[in-house]
Amino acid sequence: MKKIILGISIILSGFMLSACGSVDNLSSDTSNSSSSSTKTQLTGQTNTDYYQGVIKNGRYQTSKSRGVSVSQESNQFNIKGF
Numbered sequence: 001m002k003k004i005i006l007g008i009s010i011i012l013s014g015f016m017l018s019a020c021g022s023v024d025n026l027s028s029d030t031s032n033s034s035s036s037s038t039k040t041q042l043t044g045q046t047n048t049d050y051y052q053g054v055i056k057n058g059r060y061q062t063s064k065s066r067g068v069s070v071s072q073e074s075n076q077f078n079i080k081g082f
Helices: 002-019 076-081
Strands: 040-042 054-056 059-061
Touching: none
Parallel strands: none
Antiparallel strands: 040 054, 054 059
């Protein structure tokens, strides 16, 4: 019984340690714009049908169009609401 518990413990420890592996090879989807005095950083890459959120000067920028998809943009009712 002790051998089974020890074996399971070793396997679980191996899985947990493999999750802590090297992340140096991962690509970053963020980009910084340094052309102006304020820096704008994309918060990540999403589906191209939705607008991207941005961070300016360490604060998340919100707008009235938050959550509106590109396909909804052509709706005149939505445009007048903004």
